[in-house]
Amino acid sequence: MPAKSRALPTPDLLTDVRHPMEKYLRMDRLPHIWCSGCGLGTALSCFTYALDELGLTDADLGVVSGIGCTGRAAGYLNLDSYHTTHGRAIAFATGLALARPEKKVVVISGDGDLFAIGGNHFIHAARRNINMTVLCVNNFNYGMTGGQFGPTTPIGQKGTTAPYGNFENPFNLPYLAASSGAVYVARWTSLDARRVKEAMMEAIQRPGFSFVEIISPCPTNYGRRNRIGDGLDELRYYQENTVIRHGSDPKHADLGPGKEITVGCFVDEPRPTYLELYNELVVKKNQF
């Protein structure tokens, strides 16, 4: 199969080529821990390109992660970065955002971290419209702990704790984000690198709670157990099954085997942020 016979880069290439976004990376922490074929490298690259195009530096924004494969993203970025407890990245980021309202806080974490153990914090931060961008790399399982099923695993798909296939109804993340009050909601796959970058740029620029889901291959765990193939095979699956529906109702963007992958920007609708309302309705109104 052609997909299996890719030539590896030569050692010279590895040592000579510098990453064009090196200024945003902690080069002394690389190589990263992520598997070959995983979409996290793409997501992280897109994020650095987004920062570059927006001209943002560590003076403008910082990153908070939870626990898991995606949780390690914060540690590779040459920004103020905070690697917190499992599920609590958004709660930690809430405090950071309130203490530094002039700066942007970006939470980068995985689907299990943000939506199982951290689900409550997600909906409340969205409801409050805290000024933060949440980037969720969704690989449909708990990768770091060995491929257990999670809150986004489609029905019928296998995980190490769903040996007979998952039978729990998964979250539709854009729908959850939109109904919780996020001002910007988009979904793309890690194949759509340019659009992922653009969505990240838009999300970062929006005041308030913005959300981007990046669907990502996990060839080591999810892909292997569900016979999807390697990372490239999964990207090919995305290519063949993705449909762009900007502005569509995210209610219909649920995912699953045999279903199209609906991507695009679902919500882009500003409303006052938590601190704007606090300043308006508490501080100014009472003339403190």
Add this chain to the structure above:
Amino acid sequence: MGKRILAGTHFMNGDEACAEGAVAAGCSLFAGYPITPQSEIAERISVRLPQVGGVFIQMEDEISSLAAVLGGAWGGAKAMTATSGPGFSLMMENLGLGLMTETPCVLINIQRGGPSTGLPTLVGQGDMMQARWGSHGDYAVIALCPSSPQESFELTVDAFNLAEIYRLPVLVMSDEVVGHMYERVDIDPDKIKIVERKKPSLPPGEFLLYKPGPNLVPEGMPSFGDGYKVHVTGLTHDERGYPIIDAATQHQNVVRLRDKIYKNIDDIVRVEETATEDADVVIVTYGISARTSLGALNMARDKGLKVGMLRLITVWPFPEAIVKAMAQRVAGFVVPEINLGQIVLEVDRVVRGDTIVRSVPHAGGDIHDPRVILEAIEEVLAHAS
């Protein structure tokens, strides 16, 4: 803008005094969740913080409350949360993160009867061991126990200062009776000392986030956006803050977390001695139990019994040297506390059989009858002679 320090004489309860202490100490972020009997802290500080340019946020639970406090602290704020038993249990997770990342902040626990929902409106002191050991792994904490509204004010200020000096979440372990008790509180601005956060003395590039100074505490803490590009993690980390998953780094990291408290114990520990000079029996106690013990002490003195009291203002780190020294010259210790015997285990551990140690347990719901403490004193004296 309102005043941070409400100079003057006030009539307020212990919870409100905690809130005023926090505002006086420079707290600019409070994140909390309603729970009895601490709600008066949140209510008071929700009035006060907007007046002084701070932010009060009511979070979705106690887990996120402490997480937001830690985030706020790294954002440069002096930050605090307050809770009671069930919320304290939920906070154990991020207490560990705060200790591991050496984040200055304050956590107040207005203790009620437990376990579980227990006695929401009634007193307990059953979280003392949880304060020391409740989060997983090895570490050390600082825990202060106020016995009055006045001291609730003062110790909350001290807690903020100790948090900055030793770089950790400092626990104020109050209780429902002290929290709800109304008394005179004198606030004298001249008596309030405030420790500001130490910033790094080295520029980015030369500064190491977790390089300890001579007192084992990291030297300087940059805030979000200061240009230091810090990496802060709950994983075991080296002096750069980078995760290193091996035994050598674990040893270096975790032993220092403990030693930075225990090697500075003489600077941290505070106790109050009452009539101990000639005492044959000393009551070792803390919080509201020190108030009832004072009644027992007076009753004993009226009967001609030589009884003193050692009140632990700092319960953690446990004042080992003071208790050990006293054990050499007294016939026994009596330890009343509103739990089934927690701090008495520390007294026993330190005394190592040098003198009699008698627990005066109380499951909670109200305070001790001083006569029960007196009986224990008389038993110890009878046994000793």
